[in-house]
Amino acid sequence: xxxxxxxxxxxxxxxxxxxxxxxRAVRDLISRQLDSGEVMPxxxxxxxxxxxxxxxxxxAIEAEEKKSDPAASALATPMENIT
Numbered sequence: 001x002x003x004x005x006x007x008x009x010x011x012x013x014x015x016x017x018x019x020x021x022x023x024r025a026v027r028d029l030i031s032r033q034l035d036s037g038e039v040m041p042x043x044x045x046x047x048x049x050x051x052x053x054x055x056x057x058x059x060a061i062e063a064e065e066k067k068s069d070p071a072a073s074a075l076a077t078p079m080e081n082i083t
Contacts, residue, residue, distance in 0.1 A: 009025045009029070010022070010025040020061050023058050027058060030050060031051065034048065
C-alpha cells in the first residue's frame with residue numbers, strides 16, 4: 001500500500017487547539033481514505049464507524065453552537081413562528 005501525503009490540515013487543526021476544527025479535519029481525512037478505494041476490507045467497518053461517530057460529534061457541537069448563538073437561532077426560526 002502506498003503512503004500518501006496529506007495536506008497537513010489535521011496537524012494545523014491540532015495546533016490551534018480548536019476541538020471542532022480537529023474533528024472536521026479527522027472527518028475529512030477519513031472520508032478521503034474511504035473514497036480512495038485503498039482501504040483494506042478488514043479496516044472498512046471500523047473506519048466507517050469512526051467516520052459516522054465523528055460526524056455525529058460534529059453535528060452535536062454545531063447544534064449546541066446554534067442554540068447558544070441568538071442570531072443563528074433567529075435565522076433558524078420559521079417565519080410562521082415569529083409574532
